[in-house]
């Protein structure tokens with residue numbers, strides 16, 4: 832019998848569109864990761880028994896040393912990267928406190944909605960970027 836781990840099929844990942852002063856925080860993946868050097872919204876894989884919102888609060892603390900308040904859940908995106916699929920679940924968040932410490936990423940930027948399209952995004956993020964820009968218009 833072949834056992835298939837659900838994680839091998841679909842990775843469930845949350846990501847945060849963190850707003851502060853009319854800008855949002857974007858982060859760049861490292862050179863040795865999958866989707867190397869592409870830009871993403873910070874976040875990560877949901878652990879077993881964790882809710883989406885617990886996951887996102889934990890990931891943003893761990894990766895960036897920031898505290899955020901979660902707001903609107905945007906439309907999740909399913910994307911096939913070939914060797915795995917991701918279910919990417921975006922939340923618009925408000926910055927609450929903390930000073931950025933980059934523990935996972937190689938760079939970050941605070942960007943206004945109109946400039947988000949200037950960056951090289953992970954493919955799964957493109958519909959999320961579009962939805963966010965549309966809502967801001």
Ligand SMILES: Nc1nc2c([nH]c(=O)n2[C@@H]2O[C@H](COP(=O)(O)OP(=O)(O)OP(=O)(O)O)[C@@H](O)[C@H]2O)c(=O)[nH]1
Pocket residue numbers: 842844845846864865866870871872873874875876917919953954955956
């Ligand atoms: N956090 C985050 N992950 C994203 C985004 N877009 C996207 O395709 N992903 C993918 O979702 C997965 C999330 O993994 P992760 O952040 O928990 O961990 P990781 O990159 O260290 O994992 P990896 O080293 O196995 O690629 C990665 O495969 C990443 O490429 C995004 O906007 N935010």
